Amino acid sequence: MTWVLPFLYSDRRGKYAPKEAVKSTYRRQRAVDVLFLRLSVKQVMIQVEGLTKYYGDHPAIVGLTFHAGVGEILGFLGPNGAGKTTTMRILTGYMPPSSGTARVAGYDVVDQSLEVRRRVGYLPETVPLYPEMSVVEYLEFMGSLRRVKKLDERIEAVLEEVSLEERAGSFIGNLSKGLRQRVGLAQALLHEPEVLILDEPTIGLDPAQIIEVRKLIQEIGRSRTVLLSTHILSEAQQVCDRVLIINHGEIVVEDSPGNLQAQLAGAERLIVVTASETAELARLLERLPGVAEVKQGMNEGEVQVTCTAGNDVRPLIARKVVEAGMDLLELRPVGVSLEDIFLQLTREEAAPPVEA
Amino acid sequence: MRNVWIIASREFRQYFISPVAYAVAASIYLILGGIFFINIYFAIRGSQIDPDGRIVLGPLVTILLFATPAVTMRLLAEEHRMGTLELLLTAPVRDWEVIVGKWLGAFGFMLVIVAFTWVYPYILNRMTDPGIDQGILVSAYLGLVLLLSTMLAIGVLISAMFKNPMAAFFVALAILLVLWIVGSLGSGAGVGSQIAGSLSLVDRYYNNLYRGIISLPDVLYFVSLTILALVFGSQIVESRRWR
Incomplete structure (x- = not known):
């Protein structure tokens, strides 16, 4: 510039x-x-262009192109085996791509691998720990390999960040899975990396810990670049600024979680629940203008109404139902969840549902 | 170079908290002590043997043939299996620094074990008059250290190839055994047997350094074989990235 x-x-x-x-x-x-x-101008920290990796003849990722800036949390979403881990391994300098380029903090991951590795904090899927070392010993080892200045202070700070101060002296082998995950996270944060790459960081944690870790990631994400992979969609929805859905090694969609939802939800859907019979209710609603489709709901007296785009038919439905002498119990819109979108996008020519 | 030192010192300390190392040390001292006792016993009974440092070093070398693969087997294979290799390979550390660090850690540990065997020549020296041949002792120990470094480097190289420590142990042992017995082919006159003879790990040791002859070709042989094994080891670690 x-x-x-x-x-x-x-x-x-x-x-x-x-x-x-x-x-x-x-x-x-x-x-x-x-x-x-x-x-x-947001500085671009991760820049990936046409990244392809073959394992033998099998392509793990094909022509991935994306970028991430400072202060951005990029979510990598996809089913198992979609190529998330492969991409992360390339970005961390663990393995070179078959073709394409990737730059992290301005350095090429192949030609300037050491520079990249200095600036990246990485938590692999299987947390790499030495069970016979204590938490502090482990962090001292990693910190000295990474040339962390004022290591003791940093270790103290990072242990506080992941709330592990009390277990600092414990052997890693004696820690529970959740605590180990946090030790791994501490290792990734130790050298205050510009880019943090986390491969399924909340896997194996209990709900309270998951919330903590997510909060921590969000905090870090304010000033750094975070790339995290997950297959938990609500996590991506909560934590990430931008979501990248990847399937069979290709990016299917890239957008903010909010946009994705809005874009793919299309027409609005409503749930109408009354105390009357479903069939009767359906017959009544089908005739209304602005209603595209009426489907049976889960319970008796419940239907799912799909409206044509841009029409709010709620007042009309409410009026008609009451006029018809039915007792309206519930009338609420249903957003399409990220789960639906995910399944929709990653399902490849799924077999048509068989009607019984 | 600092990374080598950091990895080596972690590895060195690791040995003292792992049971394998204590098992190796215990068996070495047990066997060595037994053989030493028997030797002294027969010497006192008046047989003709003239004890010098070799009554300790001869058996020690044979034990090391089995001990070094046991010491090196888990160095990289275990890291690979546990996933911690990913940690080292994504840290700002060069591949050769990992290999050399591992080797140096194992080397340091074995040196400590070998250092304690000095106690036998010392006892021997006190028992005999006018004492044992110090020249042979020093030369033989120097040879032992060189031999050790080579065997450990081969062990590290093999460990880098495997994900399973046991597999690494047996393959390393097999390779060391081949290098051990290949010398017996060297008794012939042909070029082939000469090459075989010069490749032999133990002939180099027993024929020269063990007898108090320090010659440059022998030293170069051990040093270059060590370097070669470590270079190959680094190549293997690097090639893992490309798979």
Whole structure:
């Protein structure tokens, strides 16, 4: 961005102004502008282009292209075997891609692997721990390999972050799965990486811990770049700024969780529950303008109404139901959940449902 | 270079909390002590043997043939199986630093074990008059250290190839045994047997250093074989990334 700036100042080179003064004004102005640019333009931390990886003849990922900026939490969503872990392994410098390029913090993952590895914190799917070491010993080992300055203070801080202070002296082998996961997370955070790559960070944790870890990730995500994979959709919905759904090694869709929902929900759907018979209710609602489809609900007296786009038929339905002498018990819209979208997108030519 | 040291010191400390290392150390001292006792016993009974440092070092070398694969088997195979190799390979550490660090840690541990065997020549020296041949002792121990470094490097190389420590143990043992007995082919006159003879791990040791002859080709043989094994080991770690 910055190299275009000198052209912007060509008009400021006044003919009569002394040379030195012009230079210094120019320099000051430029510095301010560069600073402003840096603040306003989101720096791209992960840039992936046409990334492909073959295991033998089998393609794990094919032509992935995406990016992530500073302060962004990018969710990697997909069924098992979709290529999430492979992509992360390439980004962390564990393995090179078959083709395509990936840059992390501006460094190429193949040519400048060490620079990339210095700037990335990585929590693999199987948490890599040495069971016969204590938590502190383990962090000291990793910290010294990563040349962390003021290591003792950092370890203390990071243990507090993942709330493990009380187990600092315990052997990792004696810790529960949830605690081990947190040790792994502590390891990934230890060197204050610019990019954090987490492969299913909440797997194996209990609900309370999951909430804690998510909160932690969100906090970190404010100032760093986080790439996390998950197959729990509500997690992606809660934590991520942007979701990337990947299936069979290809990106199926990329958007914010909110947009995804809105975009794929299409027409609005309503649930209508009355105390009357379903068939009767369905017959009544089918005739209303703005109603596209009426389906039987789960219980007697319950139907699911699909409206044509842009029509709010709720007042009409309420009126008609009451006019028909039925007791309206419930009338509520149902959003399409990310689960539905996920299944819809990742299901490849699913067999048509067999009607019994 | 600092990474090598960090990995080596972790590995070194690791040995002292793992049961394998204590089992290796205990068996070495047990066998060595027994043989030492028997030797001294027969010497005192008036047989013709003239005890020097070799009554300790001869059996020690044979024990090390089995001990080194046991010490090196888990070095990389275990890391690979546990998934911790992913941790090391995504840390800012070069592949060769991992291999050399592992080797150095094992080497340090074995040196500690070997250092304690000095106690036998010391006892021997006190018992005999005018004492044992110090030159042979020093030369033989130097040879032992060189031999050890080579055997450990081969062990590390094999460990890098496997995910299962037991497989690494047996393959390393087999390779060391082949290098052990290949010397017996060297008694012939042909070029082939000469090559076989010069490849032999123990002939190099027993024929020269063990007898108090320190020659440059022998030292170079051990050092270059060590380096070669470590280079191959690094290549194997790197090739794992490409799979």
